[in-house]
Amino acid sequence: MTRTNHAAVLMRDLAMRVIDISASGCLIESRRRVEVGTVGRLRLKFGSDECADDVEVVRCERVEDARSLFHVGVRFLWTTPREVGSIRHAVIHHANDLDTARTVWVM
Secondary structure, eight states, rough: OOOOOOOOOOOOOOOEEEEEOOOOOEEESSSSSSOOEEEEEEEETEEETEEEEEEEEEEEETTTTTOOOOEEEEEESSOHHHTBBBBHHHHHHHHHHHHHHHHHOOO
């Protein structure tokens, strides 16, 4: 086996539900624990707009009285500009929609 200087990336898709979102991060619900410090790419839809941003897990707490349910707090990383296609852009662009549909996003 030869050693190379290439970076390796391990990817895993996890189905999650957004509970709350802001311009700096979001709270998501997951059936799996996610380690604090984990960096990943979050993809979601705002209406018909698909968007994505790089995120870092800043907390992960088990939901009381739920055997395998976790609340995961993530912050958006500024690895790309806030532009069309980013979650950060979509949150600001859809701020009025989020305010009127706030009950959908709050625990």
